[in-house]
Every structure is written in structure tokens, then in C-alpha cells.
Amino acid sequence: xxxxxxxxxxxxxxxxxxxxxxxxxxxxxxxxxxxxxxxxxxxxxxxxxxxxxxxxxxxxxxxxxxxxxxxxxxxxxxxxxxxxxxxxxxxxxxxxxxxxxxxxxxxxxxxxxxxxxxxxxxxxxxxxxxxxxxxxxxxxxxxxxxxxxxxxxxxxxxxxxxxxxxxxxxxxxxxxxxxxxxxxxxxxxxxxxxxxxxxxxxxxxxxxxxxxxxxxxxxxxxxxxxxxxxxxxxxxxxxxxxxxxxxxxxxxxxxxxxxxxxxxxxxxxxxxxxxxxxxxxxxxxxxxxxxxxxxxxxxxxxxxxxxxxxxxxxxxxxxxxxxxxxxxxxxxxxxxxxxxxxxxxxxxxxxxxxxxxxxxxxxxxxxxxxxxxxxxxxxxxxxxxxxxxxxxx
Amino acid sequence: xxxxxxxxxxxxxxxxxxxxxxxxxxxxxxxxxxxxxxxxxxxxxxxxxxxxxxxxxxxxxxxxxxxxxxxxxxxxxxxxxxxxxxxxxxxxxxxxxxxxxxxxxxxxxxxxxxxxxxxxxxxxxxxxxxxxxxxxxxxxxxxxxxxxxxxxxxxxxxxxxxxxxxxxxxxxxxxxxxxxxxxxxxxxxxxxxxxxxxxxxxxxxxxxxxxxxxxxxxxxxxxxxxxxxxxxxxxxxxxxxxxxxxxxxxxxxxxxxxxxxxxxxxxxxxxxxxxxxxxxxxxxxxxxxxxxxxxxxxxxxxxxxxxxxxxxxxxxxxxxxxxxxxxxxxxxxxxxxxxxxxxxxxxxxxxxxxxxxxxxxxxxxxxxxxxxxxxxxxxxxxxxxxxxxxxxx
Numbered sequence: 069x070x071x072x073x074x075x076x077x078x079x080x081x082x083x084x085x086x087x088x089x090x091x092x093x094x095x096x097x098x099x100x101x102x103x104x105x106x107x108x109x110x111x112x113x114x115x116x117x118x119x120x121x122x123x124x125x126x127x128x129x130x131x132x133x134x135x136x137x138x139x140x141x142x143x144x145x146x147x148x149x150x151x152x153x154x155x156x157x158x159x160x161x162x163x164x165x166x167x168x169x170x171x172x173x174x175x176x177x178x179x180x181x182x183x184x185x186x187x188x189x190x191x192x193x194x195x196x197x198x199x200x201x202x203x204x205x206x207x208x209x210x211x212x213x214x215x216x217x218x219x220x221x222x223x224x225x226x227x228x229x230x231x232x233x234x235x236x237x238x239x240x241x242x243x244x245x246x247x248x249x250x251x252x253x254x255x256x257x258x259x260x261x262x263x264x265x266x267x268x269x270x271x272x273x274x275x276x277x278x279x280x281x282x283x284x285x286x287x288x289x290x291x292x293x294x295x296x297x298x299x300x301x302x303x304x305x306x307x308x309x310x311x312x313x314x315x316x317x318x319x320x321x322x323x324x325x326x327x328x329x330x331x332x333x334x335x336x337x338x339x340x341x342x343x344x345x346x347x348x349x350x351x352x353x354x355x356x357x358x359x360x361x362x363x364x365x366x367x368x369x370x371x372x373x374x375x376x377x378x379x380x381x382x383x384x385x386x387x388x389x390x391x392x393x394x395x396x397x398x399x400x401x402x403x404x405x406x407x408x409x410x411x412x413x414x415x416x417x418x419x420x421x422x423x424x425x426x427x428x429x430x431x432x433x434x435x436x437x438x439x440x441x442x443x444x445x446x447x448x449x450x451x452x453x454x455x456x457x458x459x460x461x
Numbered sequence: 462x463x464x465x466x467x468x469x470x471x472x473x474x475x476x477x478x479x480x481x482x483x484x485x486x487x488x489x490x491x492x493x494x495x496x497x498x499x500x501x502x503x504x505x506x507x508x509x510x511x512x513x514x515x516x517x518x519x520x521x522x523x524x525x526x527x528x529x530x531x532x533x534x535x536x537x538x539x540x541x542x543x544x545x546x547x548x549x550x551x552x553x554x555x556x557x558x559x560x561x562x563x564x565x566x567x568x569x570x571x572x573x574x575x576x577x578x579x580x581x582x583x584x585x586x587x588x589x590x591x592x593x594x595x596x597x598x599x600x601x602x603x604x605x606x607x608x609x610x611x612x613x614x615x616x617x618x619x620x621x622x623x624x625x626x627x628x629x630x631x632x633x634x635x636x637x638x639x640x641x642x643x644x645x646x647x648x649x650x651x652x653x654x655x656x657x658x659x660x661x662x663x664x665x666x667x668x669x670x671x672x673x674x675x676x677x678x679x680x681x682x683x684x685x686x687x688x689x690x691x692x693x694x695x696x697x698x699x700x701x702x703x704x705x706x707x708x709x710x711x712x713x714x715x716x717x718x719x720x721x722x723x724x725x726x727x728x729x730x731x732x733x734x735x736x737x738x739x740x741x742x743x744x745x746x747x748x749x750x751x752x753x754x755x756x757x758x759x760x761x762x763x764x765x766x767x768x769x770x771x772x773x774x775x776x777x778x779x780x781x782x783x784x785x786x787x788x789x790x791x792x793x794x795x796x797x798x799x800x801x802x803x804x805x806x807x808x809x810x811x812x813x814x815x816x817x818x819x820x821x822x823x824x825x826x827x828x829x830x831x832x833x834x835x836x837x838x839x840x841x842x843x844x845x846x847x848x849x850x851x852x853x854x
Contacts, residue, residue, distance in 0.1 A: 298693060375657075
């Protein structure tokens, strides 16, 4: 069977594995090129990484689970190098095109997976999300996407970035398939996600006015179905403090995980990535310790609040996908504003589903639902109901 | 053993029952005169009630439980007639004095119980709380008080007012004793109450500025110990809508419970009470139905939010005790503003503990902690820790 042409530059390699009977039988999918396939080098988006790593001895368990469920793997998708970036740019292998806005970034780091799903090349795709790497490309490309509860899905056989923040997530064009994949990958049980909706005021205020305006009607329709949202001033320390904490924790772990390889091989990085590694290498210990305090506080605050079924709601990203022509300074501004909101679920370790609930001048923007720790399955169910309410299929 | 003189006019009758070994051994207490004692007429604050009711055949189980725990019952305390009022006034038997502010009302309807504890005549006292009848006199008299989860403590052998809202509660001068009584009366198990603190913005805005200012330092100290409070805009429909719903539900049930007796006996009521019975008798059915909708919405909103340990925090009463000289119009204004906040836990059926955390020109005002359904024991534990933080002993 022939695969359609890779019209958006989403793939690194295209090889068919699996495909058979099972709960995901008949579906094509792709995996971000940071998950191991036995016998292949995992590229991690950087030529020096590929050059310095041997073929994987085993296939990552999350990949095995999807193959066992009957889904046909059709290839590996591009990632931002070392998954360490948010625009989706990859100067070595080419930046995948955003099928919904070709003059804009696709979002990253799971850029190829998002582009492959959004262009219809596959039914769903596996990515990873540390600081927004599924949520942001889903928002930019008009997809459903999930970052699961931290630890809910094994990351064995996946390249690490910041293990206490890393998660495996996935994309789909409809909420029903997003949920079907979850039924295969997520552990059974878990808590509810039935509301009330909690409108995180700081995250709405952090969004560009056009984004907030584009998503407000969707929230209003959800409120009409699920009851009025409770307004929540979640972070007295300010979202910027969450972003600072996230960046410090991530930087410390990035260097702990990857500093040895960087020192040993002297890899060449593209713009932005190199700078972020320098930040990671030189991070003052005190900043990481302060980040730990903020993280514990966010966990203590959010986990009890959501365990009974309450769900946070806010714009997934503060802005639509930036233009490919955006300056480095503009990209940095977007990155920081974005981490202010992605850090909420990131620090608290909570599951977040983004729905393609609006557009700004035709460019997609996502609305996020964040549930309690371990409430991933119920959250996917709520997202499906919400998609129905919003007419998203 | 002689009992000290009833210097504040708290008691209806004074008879000693019980007193022995047990978890409450050595403690004196009193019961609001709406709980049955075998062989005595329960007065319910109104002479026509007493005249038309026979002596109780049995003692209320909640009274039995306290007697079995070794506490010595020293008498029955005054109640607002039919427990249907909030100032604590009783024109038939005299309004108990507020020991902390003799020119002001003690609060009601459990006015005698509050006055007896605040004056030191007893160690603790049993009251009941439908719309604030423990919480408000506790706030006015500078006491700790609890309204438990609806249904947590049997109201068998207690005169009904509005059964879906009625609860048995109690007063003490310190949080440790409040908790010890709870250990006797409350069912075991139940959920946590460990935070985060949720500052209900509307309730703080509803409080008189002097009350909010008097309690703000206490909240700041609690935040220093338990973590920053999350701001919560709880009721998009407005607190006034909660008050309307509460009043409609209460009115409907009051008439359902007591209309037959009123019609049969034609009792004489004091000012205010008579008017409230007229409202209850003539309530349009549609208002009660609308109240049911608001109540279900509040329960659906608050119960999931608090089941994991989160705790609402706000001023128990929007104002200090009104002056005895306050006009009927001023009393009505206070009543309505008060029901706006007491309706929160009332409609949701949740436990609320009030702490004597501040004063306004020397007059006490209480700070409330509201926990999840069934989290009463944990909430009492949290209140004890909070009292320690606040230096309330």
C-alpha cells in the first residue's frame, strides 16, 4: 500500500510497521523521532545526536502498545532538535509546514507529528510534551491534543529532556479518536472530570485579546452545558513566577540529562537551541531550588482542587502560531508568554487536553481543559462531550 | 454542686443530667431548647409551641451521645422562637445578653447557647444551624462554632425548621474543645481539609469594609502557614441569587413542616417572626423550584471542588453584631446581607467552622473555613491548627 506524499515535510523516515486487528485497527499513525524503534537510530532532531547514537535495541513500550492495538505505524516525524524549542523549527531537516497556516510555524517540539495529523497523512500521531510540545502545536495546527498526567505513560525508550516534566502525548483531528488512543495507552481507573469549570483568570488575561475574544464564545457554550465557570485567581505569585520556576527546573534537568553528551561530543545546535543549552549549563543552583518550591506549592494547590472532578479552562496558547518571519526577539517573547500558561499543568503534573475551539483571522487557537492527577480518561471523555457541544465533531 | 448565676439570661431551664467518665467527662454543657429531653416539654422559643406540645417521650440521640460521653448537661438555652430569626431576640423570654458586647444582639437563633458559652457558664453548648444559627451567634459573641455537613448528625428529637437545611452544631471557647465534641458526635472517616485555601472574593466584598479589614491580617497569617490563598469568584449568579434561593427553599419547607401547626393553633409570634411566616405561607411555588435549581448548581460546583481538601475562607458574617437599638429596617438589611454568605455552605450542605479571628472596635467578628462534604473532622483539625497560627489557643 502506497503512502501519500509528505506534502508538509512532516516525516524523518517512512517505514510501515504493524497494522492489524485491535481497538486501533485500520488507523495509520506516526511517532515523533524521539521514540525508539528497534534497529533504527533515534534521531532526536539533531544530526550530531544521530551520529553519536547506535540503533535502538528495543522498541519503546508506548510504541509497542499502539502497534499491539492494531494501528499501522507509517513513519517517524520531525522534532525540534532535542525537543528543546516551541516554534517547531528545525534548521537541519526543515521545519514542517503548518497545514492550517502555511506562513506560520507549526509549533513544537512535536512539529512533525502535528503537521502529519493536520494534513491528513495519518489519523493520529505520538509526540512528547515537556513544556507544551504537544499542546502548542495542537493549538497552532487546529488539532486535539493531550499532555497526560505526569508518569501516566511510560517514557522508557524515549529520549529524555527533563524527566520530572516529560510526558508522552498525542494528536488527533477529533476528540473521539483522541479518547480511543487514550483507552489503549492510559492506565484504567482514575478520578472524575465532570466540572465545575474553573476559569483561570490570569491565563485568560495573559492571552492576546484577540485569542481571548476568539475563545470566549466557546467557553460560554461550555458553561451553558456544564454550568457557569467559577473564576479562579490561581497564582498569587503571578504566572511569570511559574514560568521562571518551570524554566529553572527544566534547565537543571536538561543539563543533568544531556550535559555529559554535550560535553563529550560538542554538538552543533541551531539558533535558539544553543542559547537554551547555555542557559541550562550555567543555571544557578538557587534558581532550581526556588523552582522546586514553586512546583511543590502548585502541586499542593492544584491537585486537591481538581481531584474531585473540577476542570481548569483557559487558552492553550496566548497567541496563534507566530509567522515564520517572526524575529528572534518576537519568538522569545512568545516563548515566555506561552510558558506562563503551559507551566500550570507542567509544574502540577496534571493532564491537559486542548480543543481547536476558535480561530483568529483564520488561524487556529486552542482551548484547554486541565483535570486532576490521574483523571486523564475522564478528561478525554469530557473533552469529547465538550467537542460535541462546540460542534467540533 | 451549685451552678453559677445566669448573668446573661441564657437559660430557659436549669436541670442537671448526666456527668461522669468519658471523653467529655468533667465538662458542663447546655442544649438549645429545640432538642428533646425525655419528660420535658421542648419550648422552641414560643409560648404557644410549649402550650400545644406534650413532654417529649424520648431524649434526642445527639443529647444522649453527649451525655454518654460524660458531659454534664446543666440546662436548656433560649432560642429565637421557632429558630426563625438571626438576631437572637426573643420577646417572650427575653433576649440573652451578648457577653462580648452588651449593647448588641447575641445573634441567633442559638442565642442562649452562644451566650452561655461566651459568659463561661458552660464549656460548650449545642445549637442548631439552618441559615446561620450557630455561625452567626459564634461570630457575634467571639466563639468557635461549627455547622456540620448536612446529615452528619441526627436531628431526631429536634424541632424541625427546614429539614433539607437544618443541622445540629455547637459552640466552644477554644478550637480544641470544638474538635473534642466533634470526635463524639461526628461519624468517623471522611475526607481531608488541608488546603489550598480558596478566598471567596464575593464574600469578602459582601463584608463591611471594617470587617474585611479586621479579618485580613488573620487570613494573611493563615496564608503564611498554609500557602497563598487562591482567589475564587464562586457565584457568577451573584450572592444575592444564593440568598434568594436559600430563602425560597427555607420558606417552602418551613410552611410544609409548620403550616399545619400554625393553622391549627393560631400562635402569636414576635415581630419579624410573624412576617417571616407570612412570607413562608405565601411563597410562590416557582420561587422554590428556582431555588432547587440554584441549590443543585451550588452543590455540583462546590462539592467536587472541596472533596480533595480545599477549604473556602471568608468572613462568617458581613458585619459585627447589630446594636439592640437597630431599627427593624436595619435588622432586615443585616439579615439579607448575612444570608448572602451563610447560604454558601447552607445550600451546598457543607461543613463550616467559624473562628473568632478579629474585632471591629472591640466587637468580635468571625472568619469561616468551609470544607468538603463529610470532611468535618478534618476541618475541625484544620481549625485547631489555624487557631494555633492565629494565637487563639
